[in-house]
Amino acid sequence: MTSIQKIELMALKEFREVAHEHNISFFLRGGSVMGAVKYGGFIPWDDDMDIAVPRDDYEKLLKVFSEEWSQNFWIASYTYGDQIHAYFPRLLIKEDLRIKEGLPKNNHLGFSIIDILPLDNVPNTWIGRKIFKYRVGILRALGAVWTVDIKDTIMIHSSFRQRAIKMIKWTGIQKFYTQNQVYDKLDKIYRKNWGRTAWKGTITGSLFDKELFPQKVWGKGKVVNFEDTQFRIPEQYDKYLKQLYGNNYASEEPAYKKSHLKDKRIQ
Template identity: 65%
Template sequence: MSSISQIQQIELSALKQILKIADKNGIRIFLRGGSVMGAVKYGGFVPWDDDMDIAMYREDYEKFIKIFSKEWSEDFWMASYRNGDAIHAYFPRILVKESFRREMKLPQNNHLGFSIIDVLPIDRAPSSRIGRWFYKVHIGILRALGAVWTLDIKDTVMIHSPRKQKIIRFIKNLGVQKFYTQNQVYERLDKIYTAREGQKKAWSGTITGSLFDKELFPKAVFGNGVYLQFEDIRVLVPAEFDSYLKQLYGENYANEEPNNKKSHLKSKRIG
């Protein structure tokens, strides 16, 4: 059985390869979510975390997908619905190639093999409170419609909470998925996410992530980012990372540990 430490070192290797290629192509990559927590609180990985999260502004995100859809590593590859991969997620994921996974005796955490890094776009959102409310309702409905197609996929990574999964299953039982495909939902989300590109006053964030509208912030929070130490490299995190982490994980994130320690591996979940 692979250790968390071994998995983290493989993720770090993948991140280093990604950052090297991204830097050559002028792509700015931020850490996101729990990976930001790791950089700020631990100077590296959160001790129990077995995946990573990265994010980039939409223009860089589109460049990233084009570049990493091609062969770029002996050990890793990127799965995306845009390439016809059965990923059942709007955003791409970096996976370990199957030959390398078996060589390293790594587990599987979904039907495609072993997913290690989620890749999310940082998109603009309305600057007004009422505008953001309509924005998140619209996106929430579409995300629920898309997730209907994921419910019965064996061993996929489901990012929705148990409460939301109950709502999604109710929608599935209505049979509405007969009238659309999952990729059509993702294409519609693309249009909504990209509609505000270039708006200077807009908020920004990774609303397509697991914490949904909690991941929307005033533009200055992400800003141009700042570099922090992460294991043996320096990585970009949101410029106002303290505000970012307090909104996502609470005012006492620096002094408390969560009761439920997230893991994509069933055998390693704590709490």
């Protein structure tokens, strides 16, 4: 493991202890699932972790982790009043530890190492999900307008979406809202009760609508080895990973190896 990955694992273990005390459950998400399945831990080049928290537990999490809970880590969220420029919270290394370990910054708040996304119900029908994705897509693009000029902010959007965001900014529509007001609108959509839904997802993540799945894909989760410990991943992890990364995820490495460190980003 790299020095960053060791700190990330320490952070997630500490996060898990506090979450367990408050009956907050979570899954590994995205590339962290890939790492668990393919490498038994971290993807070798990865420098962040991702988790998904079922909405009811996510609401508890926002309350529990708003207080001081660690000597080494903290969670930034727009709901706490932090200028995070993202809808979902991020777990960061406190500055004393970052400096002591000689770790870099990857955004204006310091060093973000874990993304925490809500796992939400979505509409059951194809047309319902289509409308849902359209509404979320528009608001996400609008919310990202304020991020364009923020130095060292993590940008999860593709180059195409970045151009679209700059075009929206050019229209001046952002003058009618604050970024947090847009996040509040997104939150209202995400938290909507869609009735008995058979679909769930983390559409607020970087892969957008690829992250929507039938509920059975998530299931109750499967506990698997991750480095020297264990975490829960989606129950049907093979279907999950194939939808996100392609049918050959187990045998191929991606041409684009994402990094949240500025000097490693592919422009």
